Amino acid sequence: MAIDIAALQNVQFTREGHLALVTVNRPSKLNALDDATIAELDAVFTAIDAEAAIGAVIVTGSGEKAFVAGADIGVLSKQGVLDGKDNALRGQALTLRIENCKKPVIAAINGFALGGGLELALACDVRFASKNAKLGLPEVSLGIIPGYGGTQRLPRLVGTGVALQLILTGDPVTADEALRIGLVNGVCEAAELLTTCKAVAGKMVSRGPQALALAKQAVRRGVHLSMADGLQLEADLFGIISSTSEMKEGMAAFLEKRKPTWLRS
Ligand code: COA
Numbered sequence: 001m002a003i004d005i006a007a008l009q010n011v012q013f014t015r016e017g018h019l020a021l022v023t024v025n026r027p028s029k030l031n032a033l034d035d036a037t038i039a040e041l042d043a044v045f046t047a048i049d050a051e052a053a054i055g056a057v058i059v060t061g062s063g064e065k066a067f068v069a070g071a072d073i074g075v076l077s078k079q080g081v082l083d084g085k086d087n088a089l090r091g092q093a094l095t096l097r098i099e100n101c102k103k104p105v106i107a108a109i110n111g112f113a114l115g116g117g118l119e120l121a122l123a124c125d126v127r128f129a130s131k132n133a134k135l136g137l138p139e140v141s142l143g144i145i146p147g148y149g150g151t152q153r154l155p156r157l158v159g160t161g162v163a164l165q166l167i168l169t170g171d172p173v174t175a176d177e178a179l180r181i182g183l184v185n186g187v188c189e190a191a192e193l194l195t196t197c198k199a200v201a202g203k204m205v206s207r208g209p210q211a212l213a214l215a216k217q218a219v220r221r222g223v224h225l226s227m228a229d230g231l232q233l234e235a236d237l238f239g240i241i242s243s244t245s246e247m248k249e250g251m252a253a254f255l256e257k258r259k260p261t262w263l264r265s
Helices: 035-050 081-099 116-123 150-158 160-169 175-180 190-205 209-222 227-241 245-255
Strands: 011-016 019-024 056-061 066-068 105-109 112-114 126-130 134-136 186-188
Touching: 011 035, 019 035, 019 190, 035 081, 056 066, 056 116, 056 190, 066 105, 066 116, 081 116, 105 116, 105 190, 112 116, 116 134, 116 150, 126 175, 126 190, 134 175, 150 160, 175 186, 186 190, 209 227, 209 245
Parallel strands: 019 056, 056 105, 066 112, 105 126, 112 134, 126 186
Antiparallel strands: 011 019
16 A cells, blocks of 8 residues: 555554455544545545455444544634635545546445535445434534535435435434435445455456446446446446456356456456
């Protein structure tokens, strides 16, 4: 890794084989995102993207109460026009980095995911929540609007009407309600959350790494395109994957009735 893991203050980074676990670690502030935490997350995801041995990532929060309870309100309270915009752009850059990460990223939502916390989870590819989780965008109750991508990603995920209800009331939803509206992929007991996420991540890690990266790219870029352009993109990426030794290995393994051995370089 190109980052000094020991120097991280507000983020923990651990590895289990090909899986990376990223934990936002400010439990006394319910893991609220201040500038330093955003910078550390950005550095960690930059390094993860460049590390071939990492096949999938889980993001979670430290402690039993919160995933991330939002951007740090202490910092937000002091912002003016220019630094307010800069703050939004920094948060957006982080969420874009996660969204565009070549590896699948799973959010393990282990409690409050509010404001910037939900926006962080929205940038992940897949979300699982513990039964005690509460998810929402309460910004309007603070006299601000979501600024880390929430106004754009939430409607694309759950539809405009449901997104507007969440954004304009500021009210959080329970994990079960989040599942019902398609905001999370699954709900489980708190004690089982990481195990569930690791099982899904493990399944992804067992697949072709270049196929994962290109499939993610096709979906992530495709949602912004017309159907015709999206299909063209898919065909182009299909052409690229068809030129790889990964494809040869995947097909050969099937025909030889064995598990594929993926190259991670
Ligand atoms: N920014 C900064 N600090 C935060 C925070 C945030 N987004 N969310 C929680 N904290 C801090 C609290 O100020 C408190 O710190 P303190 O002990 O130094 O006073 C600590 O975390 C614990 O939070 P507390 O409010 O005492 O816990 P609670 O269980 O009573 O309530 C919440 C939990 C999540 C309901 C409540 O903390 C909350 O509403 N947080 C703000 C959520 C929000 O609006 N997020 C969007 C920001 S844009």
